[in-house]
Amino acid sequence: MDKLLLQMLKGTFVSLEVFFLTLLFSLPLGLGIALGRMSKNPFIKIPVQFLLLVVRGTPLILQLIFVYFAPYYLFKLSYDRFTAVIVAFSINYACYFAEIYRGGIESIPHGQYEASKVLGFTKRQTFFRIILPQVIKRILPASGNEVITLVKDTALAQVIGVAELFRVAQTAASKEFSTMPIFIAGIFYFVMNWAVSAVFIRLEKKLNYYK
């Protein structure tokens, strides 16, 4: 039992690595994609729309397989599985975050831009100092959804052989002819998401100082 728990903790560590690295890359990337999606330049906007269509229109599990195997079949290049997981997850989540950002950015009243312009702020200052802080407050609930889904989606990393929590639990389950490890994994995921929810509740409270 101790050995099982130790293995599962190792698996959890891998899941958390996938989780944090995905957030680290997808949050800023999503902002870039959102800005591209809102660009007036069709040479930026249309490819970005296409990317969103493909990434949101196909299963993440398939994207993982594609990102890992395509370079091999196309260029005979092989690389680290874990890197492939991070690349696929980051692009996938960035696309979902992008649409959340866009919704938030487009919900900010036009008067905020006009006031900023009349006061002489540059476009960059307006976006980063006036608009974005208000966007973050507005998109927290929707982002919370996405982050919670990410915790559970890390289980998909096993499809290209990364030994994350769920893979470890499944292996143990078949070794011991017991479904117990799977249920223990369920508790692990639940606890992680409990923590995620708590963080989001705190963030929302923190940004509650204005309406």
Added chain:
Amino acid sequence: MEVIAVENLQKTFGTLEVIKDISFTVNKGEVLGIIGPSGSGKSTILRCITQLEQVTGGTIRICGEVLVTDIEHKGHRVSQYADKERQRLIGLKAGLVFQNFNLFPHFTVLRNITEAQVRVLHRTQKEAEEAALVLLEKMSLSSKAQAYPCELSGGQMQRVSIARALALNPEVLFFDEPTSALDPELTGEILRVIRSLADDKMTMVVVTHEMAFARDLCDRILFMDNGVIVEQGNSQDLINNPNHERTKAFLSRFQ
């Protein structure tokens, strides 16, 4: 001295001509009122001068500097703006107070007033705060410096937005129906603030539906309808004894 000079200003949205060939000037220390029915183009004039809209034709000069003018280009007359940096600097000479305030909700009252001073005029935080506190005092809002806009009444928000515009020391302040979003009680406090600015010889252009206020405060009034200036003149004369039939018809509803 002319602070604002507008010559042959035109603005169309698609095929809709909102401003048709308007010219006027505003001298230093003068208060100009612009009145007229909704959709007559009053606000659009302010928005063209404060660069929230691009003009279709005509010249705008602010403190003698050309913001935009017509030039000949391949046989056509087209609008030519000053370069971007010049535009921004010219823009800083003109402040604008909006109908619905447009305060930054995530900043305190104090920071609403200091942010542009620090980021745009590169004043130190200390200088900016000192200037802001003087303005808040003037607006009778000293106790609200640390409050957020959502904690203020409409009249208080509008006074903060006036302070925010004044903090950049503009040469001229534009008001776009500053009391239209306020109930009659709160309207009074904004009108008092504008009056005190007039006493300090602030150059102002006020788009308003408050006829009595326009008559008593403004030096001159433009009456606009359908994108043109129908009548202009001394404020007492224009409101009390309008010449033009259209002006009479409009003002009769306020008496």
